[in-house]
Amino acid sequence: xKHLLLFFALITSxxxxxTINDINQDLRKVDEVWLSEINxxxxxxxxxxxxTPYSQAFPAVKKTFVSLNMPITKESSDKxxxxxxxxxxxxxxxxxxxxxREMENDxxxxxxxxxxxxxxxxxxxxxxxxxxxxxxDQSTISLSYYLDAPKMEDMGLVPMTQAPPHAVKxxxxxxxxxxxxxxPTQ
Numbered sequence: 001x002k003h004l005l006l007f008f009a010l011i012t013s014x015x016x017x018x019t020i021n022d023i024n025q026d027l028r029k030v031d032e033v034w035l036s037e038i039n040x041x042x043x044x045x046x047x048x049x050x051x052t053p054y055s056q057a058f059p060a061v062k063k064t065f066v067s068l069n070m071p072i073t074k075e076s077s078d079k080x081x082x083x084x085x086x087x088x089x090x091x092x093x094x095x096x097x098x099x100x101r102e103m104e105n106d107x108x109x110x111x112x113x114x115x116x117x118x119x120x121x122x123x124x125x126x127x128x129x130x131x132x133x134x135x136x137d138q139s140t141i142s143l144s145y146y147l148d149a150p151k152m153e154d155m156g157l158v159p160m161t162q163a164p165p166h167a168v169k170x171x172x173x174x175x176x177x178x179x180x181x182x183x184p185t186q
Contacts, residue, residue, distance in 0.1 A: 018114070024158045026112035033111055034162040041165065045172045047142040049135060052183050057139035058082075060182040061130045067178050070128055080132045088121035088147070089167075096170055097121065104164040117164060124149045126163060128171070141179075145171055 038046075050057060058077050065072055068091035070084035089097035101117045108115050118124075129144040145168050149159035163171070 020156045023114060026114050027158060027160050029111050030108065030115055031160045031162045033107075034160070034165055037165040038162060038168055041169065045169065046144070047140065048176065049138050049140045050179075050183065051137070052139055053137050054080075054132065054134035054139045056184050057141065058132055060179060060184070061132060061141060063182040064175060064179045065128070065130075067182065068174065070126075073127075080134075082130045082132070083127060084130075085125055085127045088124040088126045090126060091174055092167065092170060097167075100164050100167045100170065103166045123151045124159070126171075128175070143172055143175060 052060065058080075061082055062072060062075065065082060065084040068084075070086050070091055072082055073085045074083040075081065089100075092100070101119065105116050108117065125148050127146045127148065129146070131142040131144075133140045133142075145163040146161050147159065147163050148161065149157075152159040
């Protein structure tokens with residue numbers, strides 16, 4: 001994120017033609033494209049029904065977030081949701097983040113010449129929401145991923161809220177694999 005902001009500052013100071021509104025418009029375009037791509041992902045990537053009752057699934061999801069270094073910020077077993085949040089790129093590793101950057105920056109250049117994914121996204125936060133629903137003796141778990149960047153907001157920018165689609169794929173696969181390890185054995 002630091003690199004992204006420095007890039008914006010450099011372009012703005014050199015040209016004098018780029019406004020915060022211009023940057024925000026491009027950020028919205030990226031959000032729209034990423035949301036469209038995320039909506040095209042296989043449904044079982046972000047939503048699964050597991051053969052585990054809700055009373056065991058809910059604590060297993062909590063344990064999964066903790067295992068992935070994603071602190072729980074809010075939860076409700078009555079309403080069936082858990083929110084976790086941490087600095088980006090968690091729970092991805094540095095090499096996984098590099099993979100995301102490589103794949104997504106090429107696509108970004110087609111949307112906006114101003115926007116790139118930062119090498120070190122430590123000023124962004126990723127929030128993962130797990131919605132857990134009881135279905136007889138099974139549980140349905142739906143995942144959502146969101147980004148926020150308070151320092152960008154402080155500068156008057158409206159940061160992207162959608163995670164890069166490749167990051168969503170990686171995050172989902174990591175989550176499901178870790179969840180399997182945390183579910184009680186049948």
